[in-house]
Amino acid sequence: MAASTDVFFRPFRIKSLDLPNRIVMAPMTRTFAPEGIPGAANAAYYRRRAEGGVGLILSEGTVIDRPASRNHPNIPFFHGDAALAGWKTVIDEIHAAGGKMAPQIWHTGSTKTATDWVPDVDVESPSGLLAPGRPRGVAMTEQDIEATIAAFAKAAADAKRLGFDTVEIHGAHGYLIDQFFWAGTNTREDGYGGATIAERSRFAVEVVKAVRAAVGPDFPVILRLSQWKQQDYSARLAATPDEMAAWLQPLVDAGADVLHCSQRRFWEPEFPEVDGENGLNFAGWAKELTGAATISVGSVGLSGEFIAAFGGETSQRTDLDKLVERMERDEFDLIAVGRALISDADWVKKVQAGDGEGLKGFSPAALAELV
Numbered sequence: 001m002a003a004s005t006d007v008f009f010r011p012f013r014i015k016s017l018d019l020p021n022r023i024v025m026a027p028m029t030r031t032f033a034p035e036g037i038p039g040a041a042n043a044a045y046y047r048r049r050a051e052g053g054v055g056l057i058l059s060e061g062t063v064i065d066r067p068a069s070r071n072h073p074n075i076p077f078f079h080g081d082a083a084l085a086g087w088k089t090v091i092d093e094i095h096a097a098g099g100k101m102a103p104q105i106w107h108t109g110s111t112k113t114a115t116d117w118v119p120d121v122d123v124e125s126p127s128g129l130l131a132p133g134r135p136r137g138v139a140m141t142e143q144d145i146e147a148t149i150a151a152f153a154k155a156a157a158d159a160k161r162l163g164f165d166t167v168e169i170h171g172a173h174g175y176l177i178d179q180f181f182w183a184g185t186n187t188r189e190d191g192y193g194g195a196t197i198a199e200r201s202r203f204a205v206e207v208v209k210a211v212r213a214a215v216g217p218d219f220p221v222i223l224r225l226s227q228w229k230q231q232d233y234s235a236r237l238a239a240t241p242d243e244m245a246a247w248l249q250p251l252v253d254a255g256a257d258v259l260h261c262s263q264r265r266f267w268e269p270e271f272p273e274v275d276g277e278n279g280l281n282f283a284g285w286a287k288e289l290t291g292a293a294t295i296s297v298g299s300v301g302l303s304g305e306f307i308a309a310f311g312g313e314t315s316q317r318t319d320l321d322k323l324v325e326r327m328e329r330d331e332f333d334l335i336a337v338g339r340a341l342i343s344d345a346d347w348v349k350k351v352q353a354g355d356g357e358g359l360k361g362f363s364p365a366a367l368a369e370l371v
């Protein structure tokens, strides 16, 4: 018999944020914001997930006010009156449905998508590299860096002003902030580069500090991080627990309350050589090393992982027993669910009702519309 999922339905509180359960909707870019403006269809899409019982909704990545902060024309802005008015409608609808939500604030750095679209100014990144040895765009000046940090802070202040419950900074997956972390894309010789992960974290630390200053002490700040990069799935920023502590502790000290530790499969141990094949995952180690609250993620309820889904792979539904086990030992505080919530806005309600049979798998066809 499948394990009871009661452990997902314990409330969680951090600072001013009160959640009824531990299930978070993972941030997912949908490219359904024409001209960068979220509209009624986007608000209704998120509202259905709030009505479906999601504890905390993280928006798709939504970009800060920099000339080349996005890599696709239908990614929403998180700046400018029209886009912010759209986001205000989104959060008001979420609250009307009893939900909680954060925008995921983002800068795509020098990444590109499969489309031919490019911003009309050069893309920017720490060293003008897309990946090790692959030049693209320009290296940021110190003035660019300062303006970018200010733009993250402004976006966070706007999130709070519009009524969002918390904010997530996207520091993962090989986008701008992660390009500073990664030695392969940060070859700077000034104070934003360096041989150690602690040195290359300076940009992120300054972003977090500026965001913290902008939102005040009681508004929770979430920071999303990953070892892997879209440019290299096997890349790692921290090869040992000591390196991981040197990476994460300054970010927590700077004001990150929650670390959202992105993995493609939540059950994979981060350092199996230390604590075995059933050892702590990334979120588990992050919590253990820093004491911060953490969110885990990756293939919850599904047989296949999400990068393969972009390649057209369908996933079957799977049981949640391994997740229950890890949550019962409080390895991490919250669990993010991505594709399963694209397929089914009522996924949480069905899990709570024990309706395992009613859960769907994931088919990439579901990405074609906003339902």
Ligand SMILES: Cc1cc2nc3c(=O)[nH]c(=O)nc-3n(C[C@H](O)[C@H](O)[C@H](O)COP(=O)(O)O)c2cc1C
Pocket (backbone or CB within 6 Å): 026, 027, 028, 029, 030, 060, 061, 104, 170, 172, 173, 224, 262, 263, 264, 297, 298, 299, 300, 302, 305, 306, 309, 336, 337, 338, 339, 340, 367
């Ligand atoms: C369509 C799609 C878009 C995504 N966009 C983002 C994004 O904007 N920001 C982000 O941090 N992760 C993004 N991700 C990664 C998800 O947040 C999540 O980490 C990943 O899908 C693994 O969770 P899952 O296996 O439950 O789908 C995206 C994933 C998918 C499938």
